[in-house]
Amino acid sequence: EAGVTQFPSHSVIEKGQTVTLRCDPISGHDNLYWYRRVMGKEIKFLLHFVKESKQDESGMPNNRFLAERTGGTYSTLKVQPAELEDSGVYFCASSQGVLASGRGETQYFGPGTRLLVL
Amino acid sequence: ELKVEQNPLFLSMQEGKNYTIYCNYSTTSDRLYWYRQDPGKSLESLFVLLSNGAVKQEGRLMASLDTKARLSTLHITAAVHDLSATYFCAVAPVMYTGTASKLTFGTGTRLQVTL
Numbered sequence: 001e002a003g004v005t006q007f008p009s010h011s012v013i014e015k016g017q018t019v020t021l022r023c024d025p026i027s028g029h030d031n032l033y034w035y036r037r038v039m040g041k042e043i044k045f046l047l048h049f050v051k052e053s054k055q056d057e058s059g060m061p062n063n064r065f066l067a068e069r070t071g072g073t074y075s076t077l078k079v080q081p082a083e084l085e086d087s088g089v090y091f092c093a094s095s096q097g098v099l100a101s102g103r104g105e106t107q108y109f110g111p112g113t114r115l116l117v118l
Numbered sequence: 119e120l121k122v123e124q125n126p127l128f129l130s131m132q133e134g135k136n137y138t139i140y141c142n143y144s145t146t147s148d149r150l151y152w153y154r155q156d157p158g159k160s161l162e163s164l165f166v167l168l169s170n171g172a173v174k175q176e177g178r179l180m181a182s183l184d185t186k187a188r189l190s191t192l193h194i195t196a197a198v199h200d201l202s203a204t205y206f207c208a209v210a211p212v213m214y215t216g217t218a219s220k221l222t223f224g225t226g227t228r229l230q231v232t233l
Contacts, residue, residue, distance in 0.1 A: 045220040109161040
């Protein structure tokens with residue numbers, strides 16, 4: 001079974017440019033999450049999709065961040081325009097969303113996209 | 119606001135020794151997770167603790183949960199070099215829909231096991 005994949009693995013852009021991150025969840029997982037870890041800080045929640053709907057976007061820092069999950073499969077996170085403080089590692093995670101078993105509740109993480117804004 | 123505190127932040131230990139990582143959280147939570155991260159890699163799920171008194175063991179790692187004290191521990195027995203990694207605890211409430219929701223992470227404990 002393929003895990004959560006993210007693209008690109010690294011991105012270096014200049015302040016003011018636009019970057020789009022992609023996440024492909026595990027097949028069949030309705031729940032998709034975006035998290036971010038800024039250097040030296042905790043991993044912070046950004047938002048949560050259930051299928052194609054945004055369930056919780058309380059962690060999105062501002063309106064420069066736009067997340068989509070068209071068709072309920074892969075998701076994109078666009079940062080436009082990027083600022084220096086957006087640098088960090090962006091993780092995507094997915095879960096089945098059914099609390100029928102311990103394994104069903106686990107969020108499975110992708111390898112992350114390392115974003116550096118210069 | 120839910121807060122999760124993890125300590126120590128950094129742990130250097132010799133092979134063969136035992137040690138415990140602590141995870142305290144500030145409000146009632148339904149799920150406690152432990153993850154491991156190797157440098158530059160993804161977070162790997164280790165344990166999901168679902169109820170008070172839950173204890174799970176995998177190899178040299180054992181995790182426990184005390185919901186009354188709002189405390190989880192990750193105990194390492196007879197450490198080996200392969201256990202060197204960063205360990206995160208995370209908590210999550212259960213939504214009214216019955217699905218799990220966002221994780222709130224601790225700061226992580228960077229474990230270094232030396233010979």
